[in-house]
Amino acid sequence: MTVDARIAVLPAGQEKLELREVSLGPPGPHEVVVRQRAFGVCHSQLDRIFDPGRTSSMLLGHESIGTVVETGSEVRYVAPGDEVLTTWIPRTPLEGRAPVPSRVVFPGGDEASTHNTFTWGTHAVVDEQWVVKAPPATPADLGAIIGCALMTGAGAVMNTAQVRTGQSVAVWGAGGVGLCAIAAAKVLGAASVIAVDLDADKLMLAKHFGATDVVDVRAGDPVEAIRELTAHSDGTRGVDFAFDCTGIGKNIPVSLAAVRPGVRGAGIRGGADVLVGIPRVPFELDAFDLLNGEKQLLGCVGGSCDPARDFVTFSGWAKDGTFDPSALVTDRYSLDDLNTAVDDLHHGRVRGRAVVELGA
Structure with a gap:
């Protein structure tokens, strides 16, 4: 069937999104068409918007909640009517078929594509590996941010670092992703959870x-x-884990310095600094601090998450009250105000996470 949609496009050579009307044809064999309920506006998309080297039109967004309205001939995981969560980490990366990036051809012949999925619009056509079945009664606020902000921040704490009860944590950058890391550290029983930012x-x-x-x-x-x-009984000071959610290169050696060192001769290694934000420029490290302190610098992509497994866990946190997605969503917009949302995020006016709401 044909689905009429409004989709946000970032035209080649522009930094402002356009909302375009398009009739979406039948999905490909492994694709699903999702009618969006709500989607998040992620800071990483600013890199795409303001990339001076971009030469083609793009589709943006990679976290949402919505309902499947049509499936391709080879799709078995979901069916029309299923509520799903869209994310940018493939659900089944080892099944032997790489997921295909999304693309849409608009009236007039302009083609827009993405590196993986897209969510900014009333509908999206995505490879079925980019969707996860939503747990029953998933609230829109949770569904809109689980596929990136929560996955990335909370996953870094739960999966990459595997924080344990009684350990100490510092989170650099208390934006949407950082707040999710803080929430996860609390849920996992960290004794000390320190937020670091310059915004009161x-x-x-x-x-x-x-x-x-x-x-x-x-x-x-x-x-x-x-x-x-963070004074420890072995005489060291510093956190067991620092999570750098800023993506600012000059912050990384600072967050590494805040990690506790090891103890020579006692078999006690130092802590770890986890890179959660995407460094946008090269950065330098204090190699002596890393080596002498027997510290670790860990990379983390998408919270080292298995979406099908971890989204159920995160949903459970919301259901039992240990995580409040409605408090994380500090700024709400309509689809027509998407450019305003991007501008607010770009200029630091979003405290937590910005979400575009489209209704049921």
Whole structure:
């Protein structure tokens, strides 16, 4: 069947989105058509929007909740009427078939594509590997942010670092992803959860999500502040894990410095700094700090998540009240105001996560 849709397109050579009308034809054999209910506006999409080297039109967005309205001939995982969560980490990467990036051809012949999936519009046509069945009664706020913000931030704590009860954590950057990391550290029983930012409003929100302490980088040396808060019985100071959610290269050696060192001769290794945000420029590290402290620098993509497994876990946190997705969604927009949402995010006016709501 044909589905009439409005889809956001970033035209080649432009930094402003256009909402275009299009009639979507039948999906390919492994594709599904999803009618969107709500989707998140992720900071990583700004890299695409403001990339001076981009030469083609793009489709954007990679986290949403919606309903399947049509499936391709080879799709067996979902059926029309199923509610799904869209994400950018493939659900079944080992099945032997790589998921195909989405593309849409608009009236007039302009073709727009993406690196994986897209969600910014009333509908999306995506490879079925980019969708996960939504747990029953998933609220729109949770569904809109689970496929990136929650997966990336909480997954880094739960999967990459595997934080355990009683350990100490510092999170650099208390935006949407950082708040999810803070929430996960609390759920997993971290004894000390320190939020680090330069925005007082974000630090206040971090306390709501479980931060035991906050460090305003404008007030002094954040590394010294963290060391004062984290004295250990072995004589070391610093956190067991730092999570750098900023993607700012100059912050990474600082967050690494806040990690506790190991103890020579006692068989105690140092802690780890986890790169959660995407570094946009090359950065330098203090190699002596990394080596002498026997610390680790860990890369993390999408929270090291298995979406089908972990989305059920995250949904459980929301259901039992240990995670509040409605508090994370601080800014709400209509589809017509999508460019405003992008501008607000670009200029730091979004405290938590920005979400576009399209209704049931």
